[in-house]
Amino acid sequence: MITLKINGKKIKAKEGSTILEAARAHGIEIPTLCSNEALKPYGACRLCIV
Numbered sequence: 301m302i303t304l305k306i307n308g309k310k311i312k313a314k315e316g317s318t319i320l321e322a323a324r325a326h327g328i329e330i331p332t333l334c335s336n337e338a339l340k341p342y343g344a345c346r347l348c349i350v
């Protein structure tokens with residue numbers, strides 16, 4: 301487990317998870333366009349800024 305801080309809130313996340321996955325696992329919503337579980341991480345739209 302790793303510890304990180306998002307919006308001033310300390311959260312623990314599984315090592316190897318993305319910031320987006322960690323945020324979602326803790327109920328922190330980050331808007332996305334190109335993120336899709338069926339696809340490999342692509343990072344094309346830059347909407348999520350993570």
Ligand code: FES
Nearest residue numbers: 332334343346348
């Ligand atoms: S959702 Fe597109 S870059 Fe993050």
